[in-house]
Amino acid sequence: MVVGDVFHTPKLSGPGRQKNLDAWANRYPARLRTREETQSWLEQQFFPASKRWLYCGNGKSGTSSTKRFLFELEFGRPLSAHLLVPFDINPDVVAHRLAEFDVFRSLADTEDSQDVFANALRLTTVRNPYSRAVSAYLYLCKSDEMARHWFAWDRVRMNAMVGFDWDNDPRTATGFEKFLDYIASDIQNRGLQEVNPHWRPQHGNIRPGLFDAHLIGKTEDLGTFFKDVAARLNQPLPATFKAKAANQNADSTPKDALLTPAVRQRITRIYGPDFAQFDYDPDAAKAA
Structure with a gap:
């Protein structure tokens, strides 16, 4: 691998993309x-020009930190470019647009996508x-506080469908139940695959059986995951390495107060397969 190698050929488009x-x-x-389902699944998987790894993104599971780590692992330097997109509320938007800039590439945009999928070290991350x-x-509540278009489709539908009052319900347990x-x-x-990936059940994002990861990192211990990835790619990290947290949204909302018995019951019902497939205990006293 050439350190710093990026993509120099154009992404697939038109008939070529459709054929893929x-x-x-x-x-x-x-x-x-x-x-739409095929395109969405392929677009959330991306890889570098070296084609040695393939990461399947899973919203709200340390994706910003993981993408920054993979950038640094691939290019030997941290991601230091800055980007502001007016409609996007993500404070680390640049880390999520690396495929747009031909630094990484999605499976939807490459002709040999099935070969990449078969041969790369497949990675993903999960969270309690x-x-x-x-x-x-809380991320959804933030989008309404900022009055941004981000998630507006869901916010208005929540208002209509479950009576979510955007003047009074945000950041409350009652509002959480409605969410x-x-x-x-x-x-x-509408079906599992139509749900926004930020809160879609994780098995619906990763789709085990389609994407069977060689390494699965837990947001609660990304440092160990990063060391395992580096070791598998023959780039062992120093023993003193510590994972850098990215996209930390400052929020003073007491999170434990949101996890009422009624809320926990709803979460275990909706996300039941995630607890089982990714080895989390639904009876744990606190969320990690």
Whole structure:
């Protein structure tokens, strides 16, 4: 691998991109049932020019920190470019647009996507379903406080469908219950893959059976995950290495107060498979 190597060829477009999507849909017709579903799944997986690893993003599970780590591992230097996108509320938006800038590339945008998928070290990250649901809820509340277009579609529908009062319900346990009721309704009425990936159940983002990761990192211990990734890629990190936290949204909301029995019951019902598949205990006293 050449340190600093990026993509110098254009992304797939038009008929070439459609051919790539069709190839995946034909390979997994029972799982990738629509063009939109196929495209969404492939776009959340990205890899470097070296093609040695493939990361499947999973919203609200340390993705900013992981993308920054992978950038530094690949190029030998930290990501220091800055970017502000007016409609985006993510304070670390640049880390999420690396494929847009041809530094990394998504599986949807490359002709040899199936070869990359088969040969790369497949990576993903997961998070305790309790703390992930809390994080997603507070992130949604932040978007309304900022009056940004980000998540506006869901915010207005929550207002209409479950009576979420955006003047009084944000950051309350009552509002959290309504948010979870909205997610449950969305899954029932539109389907799991139509739910926003920031709060879609994690098995619906990663899709085990389609994407079987070689290494799964837990947000609660990204440092160990990063060391394992580096070791597998023959770039061992020093024993003193510590994971750097990115995209830390300052929020003074007492998070434990949000996890009422009614809320926990809803979370275990909606995210039940995540607890089982990713080895989290739904009966733990506190979210990690």
